[in-house]
Amino acid sequence: MTGYRSDLKYKSNELGNYIDITHKYSTKKKRVIMDTIPTYRADVYYNGKDYKFISVRYTMLKDKGQYFEIDNNRYEYEKIKKEIDDKYQFIFSIFSGDIIEVQKKDGTIEKVKFKGVNDDEAKKFEIDFIDKNNGGIIENLRKLKEILKNDKEIYIEKNLNELFNKEFEHKEAVEFLEKFPTSSKQKFLTIGKDVVKFEKIYINVLGKEYISQEKFENIIKK
Incomplete structure (x- = not known):
């Protein structure tokens, strides 16, 4: 079951800053990263009784040059992990704001x-x-x-x-x-x-x- 949308709103030039922020600091020997990765969006599923969702984080995105694409393998892994099976239907994605x-x-x-x-x-x-x-x-x-x-x-x-x-x-x-x-x-x-x-x-x-x-x-x- 694919259900979710893999198209993204835009490609941000600052997207990498959510993971590696070394360039913001003067250090040369150490790498500075954010240990909490923000959510790009949440994909919501419903089986008629319970809601479940997949957190699509920036680390799940693959740089394809002109755009970003969701890593399908990681997405499917999250669905298995959360036990989102064929009884659950994708209903919408929600973004910040x-x-x-x-x-x-x-x-x-x-x-x-x-x-x-x-x-x-x-x-x-x-x-x-x-x-x-x-x-x-x-x-x-x-x-x-x-x-x-x-x-x-x-x-x-x-x-x-x-x-x-x-x-x-x-x-x-x-x-x-x-x-x-x-x-x-x-x-x-x-x-x-x-x-x-x-x-x-x-x-x-x-x-x-x-x-x-x-x-x-x-x-x-x-």
Whole structure:
């Protein structure tokens, strides 16, 4: 089963920097590399019940001169390793910056921005808000927590309402802030644990959103 797309968006002159970054340093005797290789994209598969994905990292790309091509042997090895068999159907690829719609186990639905694969084995994605930066939100929440330590009665609900587009009452705002984790500025999503369903959002040049790629492509042709 081939399923996945082997065509790539572009060839970057800086692609090699993701692996070997020796040229950025003055050292001549030592080689400097990045030990964490970024994800080029994630290919998502679904069998009607469970989601699995292949992390297509930059180390899986072969330089063909004018373009890069995915190493098919390494890709197939990853499919075997993750037990992605013929029961799984390829549904889409997601790149950094793509928007996905997520349905969580509690029934809530949220649209988020995909940033990359954080933990391949744990099926964990790094994500962000579409119109806000999670790191900036965490920084603001840390400041509010410090203020709240000194004055439990201070009105923080206005700040939280602006940050999350909610309508918290004072007590709700305090409880929410005290429980909200602020140890990391990264925002994560675990497929299978937090998420029961997710889909890629396709956006046309006018900004209209489509969940179905087929419908999106038919609109483009008209």
